[in-house]
Amino acid sequence: MLVPLDRDSPVPVLRQLYLELRRAILAGAVPPGGRLPPTRTLATRLGLARNTVVAAYEQLLAEGFIEGRVGAGSFVSRDLPDAPASPPAVAGAPPPPVPPASRRFAGAQAHTGTFGTVPFNTGRCTLDERTLQVWRSLTLRRLQRPDPAWLGYADPAGPPALRQAIARYLRTSRAVRCEPEQVVVTTGAQQAIDLMLRVLLDPGDRVWLEDPCYPAVRAALAAADARVVPVRVDAQGMDVAAGIAASPQARMAYVTPSSQYPLGVVLSMARRLELLAWARRSGAWVLEDDYDSEFRYAGRPLASLQGIDEGGRVIYIGTFNKALFPGLRLGYAVVPRELLEPVLAARLLSDWHPAALQAGVVADFLEEGHFAPHLRRMRQRYLAARDALVAALRENLADRMEVEAPEQGMKLLARLRPGLSDLAVSAVAARRGLIARPVSPMFIAAPPVQGLMLGFSGHEPGALCWAARELAAALAESDERLLSPSPSGAGGGL
Numbered sequence: 471m472l473v474p475l476d477r478d479s480p481v482p483v484l485r486q487l488y489l490e491l492r493r494a495i496l497a498g499a500v501p502p503g504g505r506l507p508p509t510r511t512l513a514t515r516l517g518l519a520r521n522t523v524v525a526a527y528e529q530l531l532a533e534g535f536i537e538g539r540v541g542a543g544s545f546v547s548r549d550l551p552d553a554p555a556s557p558p559a560v561a562g563a564p565p566p567p568v569p570p571a572s573r574r575f576a577g578a579q580a581h582t583g584t585f586g587t588v589p590f591n592t593g594r595c596t597l598d599e600r601t602l603q604v605w606r607s608l609t610l611r612r613l614q615r616p617d618p619a620w621l622g623y624a625d626p627a628g629p630p631a632l633r634q635a636i637a638r639y640l641r642t643s644r645a646v647r648c649e650p651e652q653v654v655v656t657t658g659a660q661q662a663i664d665l666m667l668r669v670l671l672d673p674g675d676r677v678w679l680e681d682p683c684y685p686a687v688r689a690a691l692a693a694a695d696a697r698v699v700p701v702r703v704d705a706q707g708m709d710v711a712a713g714i715a716a717s718p719q720a721r722m723a724y725v726t727p728s729s730q731y732p733l734g735v736v737l738s739m740a741r742r743l744e745l746l747a748w749a750r751r752s753g754a755w756v757l758e759d760d761y762d763s764e765f766r767y768a769g770r771p772l773a774s775l776q777g778i779d780e781g782g783r784v785i786y787i788g789t790f791n792k793a794l795f796p797g798l799r800l801g802y803a804v805v806p807r808e809l810l811e812p813v814l815a816a817r818l819l820s821d822w823h824p825a826a827l828q829a830g831v832v833a834d835f836l837e838e839g840h841f842a843p844h845l846r847r848m849r850q851r852y853l854a855a856r857d858a859l860v861a862a863l864r865e866n867l868a869d870r871m872e873v874e875a876p877e878q879g880m881k882l883l884a885r886l887r888p889g890l891s892d893l894a895v896s897a898v899a900a901r902r903g904l905i906a907r908p909v910s911p912m913f914i915a916a917p918p919v920q921g922l923m924l925g926f927s928g929h930e931p932g933a934l935c936w937a938a939r940e941l942a943a944a945l946a947e948s949d950e951r952l953l954s955p956s957p958s959g960a961g962g963g964l
Contacts, residue, residue: 473516483518488526495535495546502551506536506544587928589937591905592881594928595795596851601844608834612827620826626817627810628655628802632829635836636802644763645777646786648804654813655802655824659761659789662803663687663724665820666785667694669812670755671721678713678723682912682919684731684759687724696722700914703730707737710744718748722755727775728763729878732909732923742775750781758786764793764845765927766878767853782806790832792880793845800824800832848927852880858931859924862938870895870945871922880927883909886920895922895945902944904937 473490475483494500506512509527513520527544530536537547587594597605612620627633633653640646656662671677673695679688681700691698699720701713708725723745727737737745749756758775766772776786789801805813817823835841856875863873863884871884886892892908899906905925910918926934 473512475516484522484525487516487518487522488529491526491530492535495530495550500546502546502548504546505542506546508543588903588905589929589933589940590899590907590922590924591929592907592923592925592927593792593796594880594925595792596848596928597795598847598851600847601840604835604840605831608831608838612830612834617830620830624823624826626814626823627651627653628824629826629829629833631837632833635833637804639836639841640774640786640788640804644760644786644788645773646804647777647779648786652804652807652810653802654805654810654817655800655829656817657799657821657824658791658801659759659787660686660690660801661820662787662789662801663757663759664690665813665816666755666757666787666803667691667696669809669816671696675721676717676719678708678717678720679914680708680725680730681914681916682732682909683724683914684726685912687759688914691724698914700916702916703733703735705735707735707741708745710741710748714748719752720754722757723749724757724759725775726759726761728760728772729876731759731761732881732883732912733919734876734879734883736772737775742778746775746779746781746783749783754783756784758784760786760788762792762879763788765849765852765880767849767856768877772878776804782808785809793841793848794832794835798828798832800829852927855926855929855931855934856882859926859934859938862935863924866938866942867945870942881923881925884922884924886922890920892920892922894948898944898948899941902940904941904944906941 473487473494475486475490477483479486491506500506506527507515509523510520512518513523516523527536531538531544534547535550536544538544630650632655633650636653636655637648637650640648654662654665656665667690671694674697676697676699677691678701679691679698680703682703683700688698699713699717701716701723702709707727707730708723713720713723725737725745727742729736745756748754756775756779760774763772763774774786776784783806785806786804787801788803791798791801794800803813835844859882860873860875863871867873867884869887870890871886873882873884876882886895892906892910896906896908899922907923909921909923913919929937
């Protein structure tokens with residue numbers, strides 16, 4: 471038996487020997503029932519320690535590839551099938567074809583944005599020293615007195631204490647009408663959205679989607695094999711009348727009413743009532759994604775759409791991943807009672823339940839009154855970062871873009887002057903190590919706005935001012951490559 475070994479390989483010799491012997495057995499070089507060389511003989515032939523060969527044989531024996539016979543040696547297991555008649559795989563051969571069903575997920579990862587601390591990256595959060603100190607204390611307290619329930623399987627809806635704390639917080643801060651048993655704790659808003667799509671939609675169902683839209687939801691709808699009905703957005707938010715005209719019997723509508731993603735406009739009260747009336751009349755469901763309402767810089771946070779829903783058609787979705795930090799992976803959905811059973815069954819089939827220990831820390835953070843002071847401090851920091859970024863953009867890039875300070879959120883929309891392409895500007899920024907996310911790809915059917923989504927939360931004001939100057943310098947060097955491909959892509963109004 472030929473057993474090639476590479477002494478210069480980083481793979482340990484024992485591992486190489488085991489893999490080569492297994493390959494020879496599977497290829498039929500030694501047929502079922504065939505005898506392997508004695509360990510001493512093979513060790514001498516290969517120049518190895520006998521213990522190395524014995525260890526390889528023992529691994530093959532444990533996995534059922536060989537069997538030992540006292541006084542006779544080691545033999546290939548007779549239970550293995552004969553080697554296939556087909557030729558072995560050829561190096562460089564094309565991989566097996568991808569199943570057609572997998573195409574539903576094609577490109578989904580591209581919609582998640584970019585990770586890291588690069589200036590202008592969106593979704594970044596800041597934990598100041600006071601919050602970190604409290605978080606450490608709460609975590610250590612739970613580890614010092616662990617409850618056995620935290621270490622085992624748990625309720626798919628999440629720990630009761632956290633659900634009670636979330637329900638109390640939502641009733642007070644967002645005017646959400648809910649009881650703790652309606653709260654389903656998830657690993658973020660995206661999982662909550664995915665659960666609702668799997669429970670409520672059949673393949674081919676029509677879903678209203680804001681145009682422009684949150685790209686990750688568009689990808690999730692494609693994965694659910696839903697038919698997207700783009701509904702234009704204007705200064706009052708989603709144009710409900712346009713949605714009714716396009717698809718009056720749609721199964722669902724997805725909206726971001728408090729701060730439309732990506733344009734930042736608020737869904738007007740008239741439109742909210744019109745949307746709820748349509749949902750009641752047609753039996754449709756409304757997914758309200760309230761992704762960053764905690765960070766409002768002018769007045770109190772706007773009341774939720776769910777809070778004025780008299781027909782029980784709105785599913786409210788929120789997250790702590792932005793109010794605290796994305797690595798927490800903790801969100802929630804407020805689910806109408808009649809949907810609880812199928813939603814919890816779907817949750818059980820996906821990842822069973824949220825992490826009980828981390829969820830307990832969040833419950834303590836809420837119940838002991840740490841969340842509200844944390845939000846106040848973060849609003850102050852994010853407001854300072856927002857104002858610094860707006861001032862820096864106006865000072866350095868006024869001839870390239872128009873910027874308004876958003877009243878809510880963790881990012882702003884910079885609308886490019888007519889003739890500029892946001893894709894080209896984004897590419898130029900990337901070469902300078904900056905993330906300037908183009909907005910035009912977020913449009914589906916409506917004429918695209920040429921603009922950039924620039925994050926300010928989680929970034930120091932000085933870093934944002936530096937990044938604005940860098941972006942201005944990069945654009946000054948690349949004028950000829952920044953033109954928009956067509957007049958329809960001009961910046962300006964909604």
